[in-house]
Amino acid sequence: MKKPLLAVKDIVQITGITSRTLHYYDRIDLFKPTHLTEKGYRLYDRSSLEKLQTILFLKELDFSLKEIADILKLTRQEQKQLLKKQSQTLLSKKQRLETIMVALEEYVSGKDISHLEIFNSSSVVPLKEQYANEARFIYGETEAYKVFNETLDKLSPDEKEERFQSMEEVFKQIASCVDPHPSSDEVQRLIEEWKKNLMQFMPCDTELLACIADTYKFDARFNNYFNQYGNENLADFLHSAIMHHISQS
Template sequence: MKQHRFTVHDVVKITGISRRTLHYYDSIHLLKPTEIADNGYRLYDREALARLQIILILKDLQAPLKDIADILQLPRVEQQQLLVQHQKALLQQKQQLEFSIERIDQWIHGAGWHELTMPDSSSLIPLQQQYETEAELLYGHTEVYQQFHSQLDAEANPSIRQQTQNDFENAMESIYQQLAALIYEPIELERIGLLIAQWKALLETQMPCDAELLTCIAQTYVEDIRFVNYFDS
């Protein structure tokens, strides 16, 4: 007794797959029709329908089509090995998505674009490294910049050098926060002057600060949109 054959219309109705996708699976040899009728119609038996249902399940599990073709040809033990690898890839994607959600949450709650933390796996060059390259291109020819880097290079221990940089940034952030708090209070020149003196003294722990350099820094604070947005926040 000849088995029942399903037309493309039948398969679309049963599985919800589009006609175009079904034809595409045929073209890449992922799911060939059981036979082609005299009128040219593609026909599928129940075994082909079952194969398609497994394909759709694997696709819903985010398995690439090229891997699905391999999985279907392998015994169960080897299928498990491929799916274990696929599971690891999905877990990595999950971590990346969770990190992206966390960064979006940071932005929604007030962080600036340049303040968002980036994962170690990011393909982007770290912002701190970008800032350092930018500074070198802008000021690398100046004596002050060269003295600053000579001072950094003198510290051979990378961990100590990084800790020193972190301490500097935290102290600078504290001064910025104190200055920001004064915006909404009556002007107190003595208090503001004290904070500016602390700011200058902190800078001088990293580099010699003459009037020309301080002017350059002040102009950067006013003209660089990244600093403007940072101070506005």
Template sequence: MKTVKEVSQLTGISVRTLRYYDEIGLLKPTKTSMAGYRLYDDKALETLQQILFFREFDMPLKEIKALMQNPDLDKKQLLNDQKKILILKKERFERIIASIDEILKGENKMDFEVFSKKEIEEMYSSMIDNMSDEQKDIFIKQYGSMGKFEEHFMESASSEQAQRNYAKVVEWYGDKESALEASMNPDNSKIIQAYSNRYDAVIKKLAAKVGIDVNSFEVKQIVGELDFVSKQLYQMKDMSAFMLEMAEKYQEDVEMQKRLNEIYGQGTTVFIGQALEAFYQH
């Protein structure tokens, strides 16, 4: 058994944080000593390690708690998936460092290509195959049907702006083949689902601010949160182009307004579009 102080020294997590985890029911001590000290066994430390892995992905404590308490959750598989994601991130950073070294030496000869129509179709097919029903529902709500979403995806993905974004993605991965492979092998579905749920929750928070100045701090704060969640959900470094396109559709697409207003309330669609535009144009 280890005390709070010993666990803190071992993991680098502050005593205050460990006490807070206990208070919210995220990580309870194995038992409490006669003197009132919290004590943790090896199983509790293993649970803490899993929590810290989740925190690496910036998941809110509330969502981590829900995942940890899910009886159907295969924690071993989830940890293996998280390990793969961290390895991918490590490899990305190594490629970036190597590219910087080449630039510093004046030997940067990397010639990036953008994706062809056939490759974009393969990306879309792979994305759909790996989507959960809940994820598909998000796009159905947004576009009316998966068929319309496919049309939108293919049109948007083939645009000049999208091709410029692909060039950035290829640069991030180091080569075209690695970027294409990553796009066809999405990260763990449970983690993506958690971000999908959080995305919907943030949209509802934004919808609740209808009537407030879109340039106000409180509105921009929520859009900032939406930007962060969107980056995790869509695995994009820069959401500006995508969000500005959505802002235009929110304000001009009557069918979309009708669908989303039924879900989030009258007038919310245009308001969200204006809020996105105010945030990403400045």
């Protein structure tokens, strides 16, 4: 029995792709019709469906149409070897996507962008490294920054994390102060503790403290960072508290 020929509308109904896609595949010589009628209508034999399904499968695997055209010219064994490599590529993309989804959920839930594990597997420099590069660019020539770097180099990862957590704890306490005035004894005691934490990394004169206070207030990233402690005015508050401490020094 002669195999029936399929019209474009039949291919569309069977596969779900559009007629425009079929026409485009024909135009770029990726998937051409088996026959053309006298009126120019495209017809396909049923065996050509396997080729089309292979094309659609490869497209789902993230290959470009040009790559698919080249793959179809390979032997079955060569195709298998190439697809094994693609499997590893897709696995890396999956892991990358999972990292992005975790970071997105954390950001939406209120976590500051500086704490997100993002850009670690891309050409973009990770955020923590970006901040370090920025600080090096701005403060790299100062003695305090040199001491800060030397101190960090001597610390283990656990020691660094412990010291940064100690600083964060101070911010949390300041955000939850009962007496919210920047000059109050409670707030100034915590500012003194904040300063002691800083001095574990570098010497802090009044000029540097004022510079840090200004950074807290005027850098939007620090505003966003402090918002995670539940006090939208914490950056301004810290600026006032630090400046009061300086004035009393």
